[in-house]
Amino acid sequence: MLELLDLQRLALRRGTCPLCGPTLIIRLRDRDVGVRCLRCGASVVSAAMVATIRRRSPDLSELHVYELSSRGPVYRYLREHAGRLTVSEYFEGVASGEYVHGVPCQDVQALTWDSDSFDICTSTEVFEHVADDRRGFREIYRVLKPGGWFIFTVPMHDMPMTLERARLVDGKIVHLEPPEYHGDHLRSQHRVLAFRDYGLDICERIVSAGFVKVESELFPYGGWFGFFRPVLSARKPPAN
Numbered sequence: 001m002l003e004l005l006d007l008q009r010l011a012l013r014r015g016t017c018p019l020c021g022p023t024l025i026i027r028l029r030d031r032d033v034g035v036r037c038l039r040c041g042a043s044v045v046s047a048a049m050v051a052t053i054r055r056r057s058p059d060l061s062e063l064h065v066y067e068l069s070s071r072g073p074v075y076r077y078l079r080e081h082a083g084r085l086t087v088s089e090y091f092e093g094v095a096s097g098e099y100v101h102g103v104p105c106q107d108v109q110a111l112t113w114d115s116d117s118f119d120i121c122t123s124t125e126v127f128e129h130v131a132d133d134r135r136g137f138r139e140i141y142r143v144l145k146p147g148g149w150f151i152f153t154v155p156m157h158d159m160p161m162t163l164e165r166a167r168l169v170d171g172k173i174v175h176l177e178p179p180e181y182h183g184d185h186l187r188s189q190h191r192v193l194a195f196r197d198y199g200l201d202i203c204e205r206i207v208s209a210g211f212v213k214v215e216s217e218l219f220p221y222g223g224w225f226g227f228f229r230p231v232l233s234a235r236k237p238p239a240n
Contacts, residue, residue: 005029015224017042018051019077025224032227044227045153046073048219049124052231053077055217056120056149063119066143068126070103078122086118108136113143120144123152128194129182131168137209147238150211153231159199166195206234 006029015025017037028034032044042050050073057063065082069075070089078085088106097112098105106112108123109132121140130136140150157163165177173193181191203214211234218228 006034009034011225012038013225018047018054018219019073027225032229035224035227040073040076042073044224044229045124047224048217048229048231049074049122049151049153050077051219052151052217052233053120053122056151056233060120064117065120065122066113066118068106068108068121068123072124074122074124086113108139110135111139111143115142116145117143118145119148121148121150121152125153125155125182127152128154128196128198129192131166131195133196134205134209137206137211141210141236144236146236148236150206150234150236151231153229154198154202155194156198156200156202156230159197161201162199162205163197164195165197166193202232206232210237211235212237 009027009030011027013025013027015023015037017023017025017040019042020037020040023040024038026036026038028036035044036042037047053060060078060082062083064084064086065078066086066088067075067078068088070087075087088104089100090107091100091105094100094105096105096107096110108126108130121144127133127136144150163177165180166173166175168174180194180197182194183191203216206214213233213235215233216230217233218230
């Protein structure tokens with residue numbers, strides 16, 4: 001966390017973390033990524049994810065959860081509470097289903113998991129980096145069991161339509177806007193291209209994949225130093 005430190009913005013405040021309970025919230029810099037739980041290291045995004053998971057499924061002990069990451073606070077929470085946890089990462093140049101250092105590689109656009117496999121699927125800041133996100137949403141829908149929940153975050157902007165920043169055409173990236181990269185410790189250059197900036201139409205994209213009851217929730221309600229993050233929840237229709 002020290003790489004985020006801005007001494008002029010450093011502050012501490014008592015608070016409650018959905019992952020670990022009463023704690024101190026530290027502000028390292030004046031951005032949502034710079035606000036963390038001092039006990040477990042959860043960010044505003046991680047706290048929002050776990051708070052939403054807990055509201056949707058207070059007891060995970062009998063559920064099979066698929067998390068599109070093998071590290072971080074959300075992963076650690078699910079590892080402790082889920083009855084069964086499946087994780088994956090995306091490694092460039094590695095085929096879906098192959099393993100890298102014991103972690104399965106999965107391209108969310110072409111998952112190798114069987115249909116109707118998971119009770120809950122979760123992802124944090126993933127789909128803005130997926131070239132064909134609509135195909136990815138359909139794959140998540142496919143591998144969820146009927147009645148299952150897809151709970152996830154993406155950076156969202158207060159605009160009606162999603163801004164497409166880049167496209168993949170015949171295997172080559174075509175930039176429609178100046179390239180934007182986000183940090184990622186698993187990538188060789190520690191950054192990954194953002195294909196889009198999501199707008200309010202993201203719910204339409206999710207519904208087009210077959211999901212129903214798409215909801216957006218904010219946490220924390222009181223704000224961690226005034227920062228909030230929306231979490232999207234979408235349900236696959238229950239079996240008739």
